[in-house]
Amino acid sequence: MKKCIRVGSRKSQLALWQSEFVISLLKERNPEYTFELIPISTKGDKLLDVALSKIGDKGLFTKELENALLENRIDFAVHSMKDIPTVLPEGLIISAITERHDSRDVLISKNMVLFDDLPKGAKVGTSSLRRRSQILNKRPDLSIEDIRGNLNTRLKKMETENFDAIVIAAAGVERLGWHDKITQKLDFSLSLPAVGQGALGIETRENDEEILKVIDTINHPETNSCVTAERSLLRYLEGGCQIPIGAHALIKDGKMFIEAMVASLDGKILIRDNLEGNIEDAKELGITLAEKLKAQGAVKILEEIR
Numbered sequence: 001m002k003k004c005i006r007v008g009s010r011k012s013q014l015a016l017w018q019s020e021f022v023i024s025l026l027k028e029r030n031p032e033y034t035f036e037l038i039p040i041s042t043k044g045d046k047l048l049d050v051a052l053s054k055i056g057d058k059g060l061f062t063k064e065l066e067n068a069l070l071e072n073r074i075d076f077a078v079h080s081m082k083d084i085p086t087v088l089p090e091g092l093i094i095s096a097i098t099e100r101h102d103s104r105d106v107l108i109s110k111n112m113v114l115f116d117d118l119p120k121g122a123k124v125g126t127s128s129l130r131r132r133s134q135i136l137n138k139r140p141d142l143s144i145e146d147i148r149g150n151l152n153t154r155l156k157k158m159e160t161e162n163f164d165a166i167v168i169a170a171a172g173v174e175r176l177g178w179h180d181k182i183t184q185k186l187d188f189s190l191s192l193p194a195v196g197q198g199a200l201g202i203e204t205r206e207n208d209e210e211i212l213k214v215i216d217t218i219n220h221p222e223t224n225s226c227v228t229a230e231r232s233l234l235r236y237l238e239g240g241c242q243i244p245i246g247a248h249a250l251i252k253d254g255k256m257f258i259e260a261m262v263a264s265l266d267g268k269i270l271i272r273d274n275l276e277g278n279i280e281d282a283k284e285l286g287i288t289l290a291e292k293l294k295a296q297g298a299v300k301i302l303e304e305i306r
């Protein structure tokens with residue numbers, strides 16, 4: 001009998017796709033195991049009528065899965081890295097991060113109108129303060145409105161609630177096979193992604209040697225280093241509430257390049273900087289860039305938002 005590993009996943013179509021994807025990578029590399037998917041609802045899946053920034057809860061999309069891990073009801077959980085708080089519960093770790101998919105945001109608009117061509121005052125839907133601030137910074141005339149729910153719901157709402165456009169993550173849209181709905185992939189200069197966007201993380205019990213060994217087979221070291229740098233920056237900047245922060249690291253010619261931004265909610269002030277350094281120094285790079293942003297006025301923005 002092959003040993004069965006229990007995989008915790010959220011229940012949305014995207015989450016299930018992600019978990020099946022991780023399982024298929026694991027199966028290729030670990031034929032001696034079988035995998036059972038265990039769907040679990042999180043608070044973030046249930047509270048659909050409240051703006052994400054108003055719930056302000058850490059672990060909104062992860063806590064129920066973490067409890068299942070701690071109570072030994074599952075062996076690992078699959079998450080979007082961007083949904084995972086920077087501090088994990090005692091006893092749990094992110095033991096692998098898979099190779100990053102497209103980390104950009106995308107515009108989906110009525111009649112495929114490009115961002116620059118959206119009419120003045122157009123109604124644009126997003127539930128992320130980071131997207132709101134960056135869009136308003138470039139187009140203060142647009143009317144940004146909250147749009148909550150999983151990706152399927154948001155696409156439906158675009159029609160039923162008469163949005164001119166919505167902005168969501170490329171990775172999510174592409175995983176669901178909706179390539180043809182994408183109007184435009186937004187350059188980093190217009191929308192710097194969320195920390196960890198496009199990468200999947202596997203959370204495990206820190207002392208579960210057998211599972212750790214299995215999970216390690218799908219770790220992608222470059223993505224792991226980049227996301228580590230981004231999360232280190234976020235951890236250094238945040239202090240308990242949702243703030244418009246974007247960050248993105250990449251590796252080129254053996255060096256890490258990280259870019260980050262902090263903006264005011266109305267998008268009028270936007271501080272943005274970057275840094276290059278050694279891959280082994282990922283954590284320090286994140287902290288150093290956070291300090292650079294703070295020195296340029298990020299502290300004031302963060303205080304005002306809190």
Ligand SMILES: NCc1[nH]cc(CCC(=O)O)c1CC(=O)O
Binds near residue numbers: 081168169171199200
């Ligand atoms: N906050 C929800 C969420 N969490 C992860 C993704 C996209 C997939 C990814 O970043 O890996 C999304 C959808 C979105 O932001 O539009």
